[in-house]
Amino acid sequence: MTQSARFEDSSAQNNLPIKAFSQAEKFEILSAYLDNEATEQEQRWIKHWLLSDLQLQQQYQNQLKIRAAIRQL
Numbered sequence: 061m062t063q064s065a066r067f068e069d070s071s072a073q074n075n076l077p078i079k080a081f082s083q084a085e086k087f088e089i090l091s092a093y094l095d096n097e098a099t100e101q102e103q104r105w106i107k108h109w110l111l112s113d114l115q116l117q118q119q120y121q122n123q124l125k126i127r128a129a130i131r132q133l
């Protein structure tokens with residue numbers, strides 16, 4: 061993951077970002093999450109987004125299917 065895609069915790073009270081993330085940034089963090097390379101903060105963001113972001117939910121499901129298919133090869 062690129063250094064620019066890593067974000068510091070900007071909201072200590074609720075551990076959620078106050079910056080609006082683009083879908084591309086969310087996908088990059090999701091990829092790190094699925095590769096077990098996400099920081100603790102990124103893991104919290106992903107868990108929040110999976111509850112509230114339909115597009116990210118679909119990307120997550122698609123990535124799980126792709127990864128399962130690759131493992132079967």
